[in-house]
Amino acid sequence: MITLVALDIAGTTVDDGGIVYEALRGSVEEAGAPVAPADLQTWMGADKVEAITHLLRLGGVEPTGELVATSFGRFREILAERYAAEPPVPVGGAVEAIAELRRRGVKVALTTGFTADVAVPLLGALGWTVGSSADDTVDALITTSDVAAGRPAPYMIFRAMEATGTRDVREVIAAGDTAVDVRAARAAGATAIGVLTGKADRATLEAEDHDYVVDAVAAIPALVVEFGAGE
Structure with a gap:
């Protein structure tokens, strides 16, 4: 039961509409780390701070505490902007x-x-x-x-x-x-x-x-x- x-x-x-994917990828790529589609797929659904940390490292960028915090801030900003323009349903x-x-x-x-x-x-x-x-x-x-x-x-x-x-x-x-x-x-x-x-x-x-x-x-x-x- x-x-x-x-x-x-x-x-x-x-x-x-996939906005979370775009916000996560954008926040990491803005930090200089390219994001492979397979890596993005692997880390979607995880805690976003953890996902950013791993995606930065996979993209060849050292995930310092300051950089991860900045990238997470950008993730939230991108998400808010896109959700305001295209509200989820x-x-x-x-x-x-x-x-x-x-x-x-x-x-x-x-x-x-x-x-x-x-x-x-x-x-x-x-x-x-x-x-x-x-x-x-x-x-x-x-x-x-x-x-x-x-x-x-x-x-x-x-x-x-x-x-x-x-x-x-x-x-x-x-x-x-x-x-x-x-x-x-x-x-x-x-x-x-x-x-x-x-x-x-x-x-x-x-x-x-x-x-x-x-x-x-x-x-x-x-x-x-x-x-x-x-x-």
């Missing part, structure tokens, strides 16, 4: 899927490689709320501000369990559109689902140790029913 579904934000439940069917899960008594948490000061305004712009009321969109929001390390570490999933009172990881589905989303789910011991609404293709996600790869979050309520969630 599934009692908690933990979902990534950008690319999984929220369609931002929910992925098709995501709002309905989340509502259906909660209607069945399944808790829903959002997890993200963003820090809280990026994630909270993003959800606010969508009109999404966090809380236990039936009127709220999701039950919990877990960001990299809440944990010691972001994906592929499993800590955000564990924190989502703590926030929702979920005690058994076997009752958890964790889903996202990047390789590190799937790795974090597997590291936590949750059911690991790759979602094809982001930039990663099926081959990329299926190459990870996964349980399912689905076209979109809209497919998850049916999987939960198979696991025996209540009506």
